[in-house]
Amino acid sequence: MLRAAALRRPDAPFLHFRGASWTFGEVDRKASQFAHFLGTLNVRAGDKVAIFLPNAPEWIFAWLGCAKANVIYVPINTEYNGDILAHQLGKAEVAAIVVAGEFVGRILHVRDRLPTLRTLIEVDDEGQGLDGGDLVRVAFADMDASPDTDVVVPVAHYDPHAIAFTSGTTGPSKGALAPHCHAVTFALDTARTMSLQEGEKIYNSGMPLFHSLASWMGLLPALITCSEYMLLEKFSASRFWPEVHSFGATVALGVFTLPPILMKQPPRGDDGRVMLRRFIVTQHNEDFERRYNGCRLLNTYGQTETGCVTLTPYGEPPRPGSCGRVNEETFEVRIVDDHDNECPIGTPGEITVRPKLPYVMMSEYYNMPAETNAAFRNLWFHTGDRGKMDEDGYMYFVDRKKDAMRRRGENISSYEIESVINRHEAVLECAVVAVPSPFGEDDLKAVVIVKPGETISHLELWAFFEDNMPRFWIPRYIEFRDGLPKTPNQKVLKYQIREQGILGDCMDREALSASIEA
Known part of the structure; x- marks a missing residue:
């Protein structure tokens, strides 16, 4: 796709970041240089290269360069550290990491748990003072000495393109092995539902490139349609509309929490005259469309493993509460009960998906055959989400069947958070559940059982969390108890903890911080 766009519009602007711009031809040459550079580092087709960077042009050059070289890229959440970082890099068997x-x-903190890692490709010199041991360490800028001619490496549509990790729910996070065809189909379906035309201007909104929303649903559709893509480091509600106006954006990307946040911004005189016509999210908001006249929210449902399962085509009236119509060109969808029997229309059940074409979904959970077989049982992929269908093929998301949570736009595994908490020497066991957040997603509550004879405070636990987990994992609430509610076979009854909410001896981290600041 990149090469085709570069041949079609070599001098047209494509990528914008911090006031700088790159044409399609320039990005194509940068990606080719990175692909050649990998060869000098003995990274070959089929090897895995992790990208551990904040949003930046280097992220895109590395990703597209990996694709040219038929190297599998592994996007890593920039919040990750410790156990979760070691798990994902180790499970993916990465040979090299492009790292800020x-x-x-x-990386060096978990180096001894990464036997396949050979090389760090560093985009700046901030980490140069650290001892890398036996690792080969090179500068990203060294690729400038490589040729910028196109790379001649055979790439088939069924070849692996990425290992994209999803949140673990009943176990550690799983790496979805995505063929090239999966990413391309994701992009084609997105471009089709948004009715993208050549020369659109797509505003990234600060969505991280390690998410498929920013990459496969954002940048790849820009390549397909020879459109411009404005990359931001992070989301800013106050800068959103000024940047949309100055860029002349016609399309924006976002999660469902963004429209309510933007609605809280002070009214502007040009609210009803925005050029932005399409905003792809996962939930409809009539008030948003009314205030920003002409801007249409396009709802979709999908997962990293599947792609766009449902779509709301641009130009069709939305169905309130629906996440769109089933994408019948690509998928079959069934709502099933716990025994995989199809549910009647309007009855909630688990959303299951089956592709109509080969290689348009993930191939497997990498190095996890048991989990792969379980997900694809009875020849349908089980999403772990609950939904229902109406008579016209529109789907309605109900809730998450799995014990996963969502916070700040991130899917979170209670299992992985609990694993970190249980490492504390004073903790006997714990349970982490979601409680309602005033911002529309989840806040996290940890119920902690302290070992007999041990003592620990809320503040000490939060300090431990800060050192050992990403910020968006840190539970807002901590409650100490004598025991957890369990079934006779010792399974924790988390629904009881959720139902109890934040009552009782529950400490609120945000309220505590506010009182200290006051």
Whole structure:
């Protein structure tokens, strides 16, 4: 796709970041240089290269360069450290990591758990003072000495393109092995539902490139349609509309929490005259469309493993509460009960998906055959989400069947958070559940059982969390108890903990911080 766009519009602007711009031809040459550079580092087709960077042009050059070289890229959440970072890099068997200097220390901290890692490709020199031991360490800028001619490496549509990790729910997070065809189909379906035309201007909204929303649903559709893509480091509600106006954006990307946040911004005189016509999210908001006249929210449902399962085509009236119509060109969808019997229309059940074409979904959970077989049982992929269908093929998301949570736009595994908490020497066991957040997603509550004879405070636990887990994992609430509610076979009854909410001896981290600041 990149090569085709570069041949079609070599001098047209494509990528924008911090006031700088790159044409399609320039990005194509940068990606080719990175692909050649990998060869000098003895990284070959089929090897895995992790990208551990904040949003930046280097992220895109590395990703597209990996695709040219038929190297499998592994996007890593920039919040990750410790156990979760070691698990994902180790499970993916990465040979090299493209890394920001500020993250080098995190890699070196888990180096002894990464037997396949050989090389760090560092985009700046911030981590140069750290001892890398036997690792080969090179500068990303060294690729400039490589040729910018196109790379001649055979790439088939069924070849692996990425290992994209999803949140673990009943166990550690799983790496979805995505063929090239999966990513391309994701992009084609997105471009089709948004009715993208050549020369659109797509605003990234600060969505991280390690998410498929920003990459496969954002940048790849820009390549397909020879459109411009404005990359941001992070989301800013106050800068959103000024940047949309100055860029002339016609399309924006976002999670469902963004429209309510933008609605809280002070009214502007040009609210009803925005050029933005399409905003792809996962939930409809009539008030948003009314205030920003002409801007249409396009709802979709899908997962990293599947792609766009449902779509709301641009130009069709939305169905309130629906996440769109089933994408019948690509998928079959069934709502089933716990025994995989199809549910009647309007009855909630688990959303299951089956592709109509080969290689348009993930191939497997990498190095996890048991989990792969369980997900694809009875020849349908089980999403772990609950939904229902109406007579016209529109789907309605109900809730998450799995014990997963969502916070700040991130899917979170209670299992992985509990694993970290249980490492504390004073903790006997714990349970982490979601409680309602005033911002529309989940806040996290940890119920902690302290070992007999041990003592620990809320503040000490939060300090431990800060050192050992990403910020968005840190539970807002901590409650100490004598025991957890369990079934006779010792399974924790989390629904009881959820139903109890934040009552009782529950400490609120945000309220505590506010009182200290006051």
